[in-house]
Amino acid sequence: MLKKFQNHLLHNFQLLNGKKILLATSGGKDSMVMVHLFQQLDYEIGIAHCNFQLRAMESFEDQNFVQEYAAANDIPVFITQFDTKAFAEDYKVSTQVAARELRYNWFYELLETENFDYILTAHHADDNLETFLINLSRGTGLEGLTGIPEQNERVIRPLLAFSQEEMEEYAKLNNIQWREDSSNASDKYLRNKIRHQLVPMLKELNPNFLSSFHKTQTYLQEAQVLVEDASIMIYQQVAKQEEDTIYFDLKKLKKLPNYKSYLHQWLKEFGFSAWDDIYDLVESQSGKHVFSPEYRLLKDRDSLILSPINFVNEKEEYFITENQKDVNFPLKLSFCKVTDISIASNKTIFVDTDKLQFPLVLRHWNEGDSFQPFGMNGKSKKVSKLFKDEKLSLLEKENSWLLFSNEDIVWIVGLRQDERFRIENTTKNILKIQLE
Structure with missing residues (x-):
């Protein structure tokens, strides 16, 4: 298997050459085979072990086993412990999901803090088949049937081309020691039921089932x-x-x-x-x-x-004082005193400062809000009717803001100014308000 594995790396994972590699190691047979394989090759490796504290003393015995192996073989080792059940309860997820989240977050953290290039896991061909069958039993799209990817960003699974039988034979030939996970013997987990009952039956029906499955998955x-x-x-x-x-x-x-x-x-x-x-x-x-x-x-x-998701709070209000020159949230508005006016637009209005009552208020529109549109000689119009005329989407309506003086609308921001605050011949103080 060593020669086959070396050729597999040469043809499919040349990106690992000269890189610093972190091996995810549980202490079980598969991960210990992976560690042994890389020890025989010219790669700079380290070991990462997670203690999920799910099997009482067994979890700590696994941890000690990995630590002792790393020390005996002069391999850098990184150990962490998780309160997996507490995490699962806090985030309302299954224990399996919690363990996956915790370990991969830690792996990526190690890649950065310890300057490793890739994290490698020991998933093999039988794991891939089990995952396929789990997804198939639960109902899935095409992506759920394509299996475990050989590479996902900086996570690499170099053993997916190798069967459980090949791994076991290599372990025995090389007298590799490993830890047995007692939970693997229990059929209360779906994966174990598939591993112990369904997969052997499929292999009995077709001794080359794993090879045929690999072609199908390709x-x-x-x-x-x-x-x-x-x-x-x-x-x-x-x-x-x-x-x-x-x-x-x-x-x-x-x-x-x-x-x-x-x-x-x-x-x-x-x-x-x-x-x-x-x-x-x-x-x-x-x-x-x-x-x-x-x-x-x-x-x-x-x-x-x-x-x-942007849940709109209709009661959300922002106040603008008389001498305030700009607003940065929830919109970017600027306020500037000017002596003359240029052409107004949807994004710029000019108002008679003396008609305003400060502080101005910026809020979302409510059903029933009405105003006097600029140029309509004092006729009132509901804001909702304006939105309809302008063919605003529901999303645009939700994100609309109104500028108020006391209870009167000054501006439907970015859309229409109110007639009541317009500049007249008698206006002495002009305020330019602009939407950035």
Whole structure:
């Protein structure tokens, strides 16, 4: 296996040459085989061991085993201990998810603080098959069937091409010592049930099952690349991005023969999971929305609008004093006394300072707000009607701000000035207000 492993590294992982490598080592058979393999080759290695404190004294015996092996073989070793159960309870996640989060965060921290280039894990071909079957049993898209990636940023899994049988044979031939994890014998975990019951049956049906599975997964990975390429091309035709907001054109989207698949491909990275609700959104009325933990997908007329969650507090108010020259939050506004006026615009207005009552107030609009639009000779109009006339999206309405003097609207910021504060022939003091 050593020669095969060396050739595998030569053809697939030349990026490791001359690099400083950190080996994730539990003390189990797979990780100890990985350590032994790299000891036989010309690589600068270190060992990283996580004690998750999930198996009482066994966890500390694993830790001691790894520490003693590293010391006996003069390998730099890094050890950490986690209160995994407390972390899982605090963040309302499973123990397995908590352990994964904790260890990879620590691995990346070690890469930086100890100047390692890559972290390597001992996942092998049977682990890949088990992951495939777990995802298949739970229901998954194509990406869930493509298996464990050989490289994910600075995490590399160099043993995915090798079977459990090859690992075990190498361990016995080289008298490698390892620690047995007692939890691996229990079938209360889904992975263990698949490992102990389903995988042996599949291998019995076809002795070359693992090799056949590897070919199938290669085809699935190639298909996934095609899907991603097509997704990017169609995205450029359907989507438009403005800062942190993405607009999907529904007319163009619905012309696609399989638009649901494209939506899934585009939105999965934003944490959405209620896919049926998202697909229903396409045909629903304006104003309906679906949330992920950090994003909202909103139906607005002929668009789906994806934006970060920004819950609007209608009572949120900001006060502006008489001598204040600028505002930096929630908008960038500047206030300047001038002696004459230039052409006003949506972003610049000129008002009669003597008509203002300070402090001015900046707040979101409320239902029922009304104003006297500039140039309409004192006629009142509801702000909501203006928004409708201007064809503002629901997102744009939510993000609109109004500038008030006492209870009167001075300016629907960036949109329309109020008639009551306009400059007249008798005006002595002029205030220029500009949206940056």
